[in-house]
Amino acid sequence: MKTKNSTTNLAIRVSIVTILWNVVLSAFKLIAGILSGSGAMISDAIHSASDVFSTFIVIIGIKISAKDSDKEHPYGHERLECVAAILLAVILCATGIGIGYAGLRKIFSGTPGELTIPGTMALIAAIISIVVKEAMYWYTHAAARKINSGALMADAWHHRSDALSSVGSFVGILGARLGLPILDPIASVVICLFVVKAAVDIFLDAIGKMTDKSCDESLITAIREAILKQDGILGIDEIKTRQFGNRIYVDIDIRVDGTQPLCDAHTIAHSAHDIVETQFPLVKHCMIHLNPND
Numbered sequence: 661m662k663t664k665n666s667t668t669n670l671a672i673r674v675s676i677v678t679i680l681w682n683v684v685l686s687a688f689k690l691i692a693g694i695l696s697g698s699g700a701m702i703s704d705a706i707h708s709a710s711d712v713f714s715t716f717i718v719i720i721g722i723k724i725s726a727k728d729s730d731k732e733h734p735y736g737h738e739r740l741e742c743v744a745a746i747l748l749a750v751i752l753c754a755t756g757i758g759i760g761y762a763g764l765r766k767i768f769s770g771t772p773g774e775l776t777i778p779g780t781m782a783l784i785a786a787i788i789s790i791v792v793k794e795a796m797y798w799y800t801h802a803a804a805r806k807i808n809s810g811a812l813m814a815d816a817w818h819h820r821s822d823a824l825s826s827v828g829s830f831v832g833i834l835g836a837r838l839g840l841p842i843l844d845p846i847a848s849v850v851i852c853l854f855v856v857k858a859a860v861d862i863f864l865d866a867i868g869k870m871t872d873k874s875c876d877e878s879l880i881t882a883i884r885e886a887i888l889k890q891d892g893i894l895g896i897d898e899i900k901t902r903q904f905g906n907r908i909y910v911d912i913d914i915r916v917d918g919t920q921p922l923c924d925a926h927t928i929a930h931s932a933h934d935i936v937e938t939q940f941p942l943v944k945h946c947m948i949h950l951n952p953n954d
Contacts, residue, residue, distance in 0.1 A: 667807040668726040674803040674812065675719045678796050678819065682711045685792055692785035708789070708822055714751055717744050718815045725905055736944070738905025741811045745866035748814035753859035755821055759828065760852025763845035783837075786830035793823035808906045808942055810866050817858040824851040872902035879940070883910065886939055892916055892928035894953045907944035910936055918952025925950055 689705035721744020727737045800816035803809070828847040835843030874880075880899055887896060897913040914932060916925050929948040936946040 667809075668722055670803055670807060671722045671809055671812050672719055674800055675715050675722075675815070678800060678815070679712050679715050681792060681796055682708050682715070685789060686712075689785050689789055692781050696780070696782035696785075708793075711818055711822055714748055714818050715815055717747055717751075718811045720744065721747075721811045722809065735904065736907070738907050738944070739870050741809065741905050742866040742870045745810035745814045745862060748811060748818060749859045749863035749866065752814065752818055752821060752862065753856055755818075755825075756852045756855030756859060759825060759848050759855065763828075763848025763852065766845035767842070767849075782833050783830065786826050786833060789826035790823050790830065793819050793826060797823060810862065810869060810906065814862045814866075817855075817862060820858070821851075821855045824854060827851065869903040869905055872904075875901040875903060875908055879908075883912075883936055883940060886935055887912060887914065887932050890928070890932055890935060892924070893932060897951055904944065906942070908940070908942045910943055910946045911949070912936070912946065913949045913951055915951050915953040 686705050686709040689708060693705055721741045725736075725738050725741035725744075727733075729736045797816050797820040800812060800819060804812035804816055828851050831843045831847040832845075880901060883901075884896055884899060887893060893914050893916060895915040897915060898911075899913075900911040902909050912932070914929070916928055929950055933946050933948050937943050
């Protein structure tokens with residue numbers, strides 16, 4: 661079972677690794693863009709550098725959300741990670757719209773070939789950028805799924821948006837060298853659609869976790885099956901779940917023999933409570949209510 665500290669440390673470790681890679685990659689692309697005379701690659705370097713800022717938002721959001729409960733926040737601070745995810749979704753959406761707008765502006769202005777003819781080094785830098793940023797996406801994506809972090813997932817998609825931006829740079833640079841500069845703005849518009857779609861999905865997921873959205877039916881079914889396996893539980897009247905940031909609250913009404921002593925009924929309820937919180941690590945708290953079986 662993962663503890664709060666272990667999940668927080670994993671998220672911060674992943675974020676620091678990606679920050680270091682972004683700094684190195686941005687410097688490499690900037691140098692390659694200057695030496696090869698590629699404006700697209702220089703712009704791509706600036707885009708990669710901006711990812712450092714978004715990752716710092718992730719670190720701040722995760723650190724704050726990991727704070728223990730206090731008098732003013734008895735249920736904890738997990739929802740603050742959703743705030744970070746929403747901010748990143750907005751940044752990601754703005755990035756995608758910016759990419760698409762630049763592409764449309766070139767197409768409708770009739771001057772898609774604003775790029776100069778870049779050198780081979782710019783193409784090599786674009787390929788390296790695509791590989792590195794896609795690797796960073798999968799690295800961050802895996803950690804986000806492991807700890808159910810919306811902010812980290814948003815940051816993963818930010819890395820993929822950078823990889824897609826590098827694809828656009830590669831197509832534009834290659835198109836300019838082949839005499840087909842129109843490929844650059846067309847690729848930008850397509851990339852824009854993918855990035856904005858990812859931003860909307862992340863935004864809706866974060867909003868759902870801030871408005872007590874219920875969990876997937878598969879998780880509810882698994883909890884129901886685990887409860888019904890316990891001795892003394894004669895049935896389940898109701899199960900309610902709500903997402904609270906990256907954690908889950910569960911309320912369950914179980915039926916037990918109403919003629920048994922209160923101590924025995926309490927033992928059954930306590931056992932059900934422990935089973936849920938032990939078998940389902942994302943459950944922060946489980947509330948069990950006893951109903952006498954008619």
